[in-house]
Amino acid sequence: MDLKYYENLKQICTKSAVCLVAVSKTKPKEDIQILYNLNQRIFGENKVQELVEKYEFLPKDIEWHFIGHLQKNKIKYIAPFVNLIHAVDSIELLTEIDKRAAQNNRIINCLVQFHIAKEETKFGLDKSEIKSFFEEALHLKNIRIIGVMGMATFTENEYLIRTEFKLLKDIFNLLQENYFADKLYFKEISMGMSGDFEIAIQEGSTMIRIGSSIFGSR
Numbered sequence: 001m002d003l004k005y006y007e008n009l010k011q012i013c014t015k016s017a018v019c020l021v022a023v024s025k026t027k028p029k030e031d032i033q034i035l036y037n038l039n040q041r042i043f044g045e046n047k048v049q050e051l052v053e054k055y056e057f058l059p060k061d062i063e064w065h066f067i068g069h070l071q072k073n074k075i076k077y078i079a080p081f082v083n084l085i086h087a088v089d090s091i092e093l094l095t096e097i098d099k100r101a102a103q104n105n106r107i108i109n110c111l112v113q114f115h116i117a118k119e120e121t122k123f124g125l126d127k128s129e130i131k132s133f134f135e136e137a138l139h140l141k142n143i144r145i146i147g148v149m150g151m152a153t154f155t156e157n158e159y160l161i162r163t164e165f166k167l168l169k170d171i172f173n174l175l176q177e178n179y180f181a182d183k184l185y186f187k188e189i190s191m192g193m194s195g196d197f198e199i200a201i202q203e204g205s206t207m208i209r210i211g212s213s214i215f216g217s218r
């Protein structure tokens with residue numbers, strides 16, 4: 001772990017009013033506890049079982065973010081406690097989250113993932129799917145869509161990364177104008193990881209998801 005890097009990153013985030021999600025996937029609970037002791041409260045995980053185990057073991061005031069691709073049949077395990085689901089990319093998934101949230105008497109915060117990268121392997125909605133998705137999504141009572149999420153292409157090409165982040169910011173603006181004009185809670189743009197968060201912050205990120213630069217390579 002690189003605690004010096006972490007402290008430095010925390011300062012950057014405070015200065016630019018960006019939320020830091022410490023991505024602890026594959027890392028032991030002890031590492032999370034070390035950051036917790038330094039007042040980090042937001043952690044990101046991408047496997048349901050791993051998240052549940054860590055949740056049960058660690059302090060209850062941790063805010064757990066689910067950042068990976070979520071399978072419908074596993075939502076029930078995290079619905080009682082998850083604080084934010086970053087990567088909702090279908091109305092079927094959102095509907096199931098809504099149902100499980102209702103069973104737990106909760107409203108679960110979600111981000112809609114958009115496909116902004118050139119790579120085909122990355123999940124997410126396309127711009128062309130916005131209308132059909134939001135016409136249905138806005139009827140659901142136990143989820144709250146608080147923003148968008150995206151992943152840029154894994155590349156050294158800064159221009160391409162910047163272009164993709166700009167696209168996500170444009171999508172955010174469009175959604176805000178068309179569907180959330182009177183909703184102050186719609187304000188999050190989750191973009192930026194270890195390799196590209198500086199660009200993401202310059203392009204309007206409100207939430208960065210940092211794993212390997214803090215915890216070491218996986």
Ligand SMILES: *Cc1c(COP(=O)(O)O)cnc(C)c1O
Pocket residue numbers: 023025046067068193194195209210211212213
């Ligand atoms: C693993 C992961 C991260 C963190 O990646 P690093 O490059 O280790 O910072 C961020 N977002 C998502 C969706 C991830 O799966």
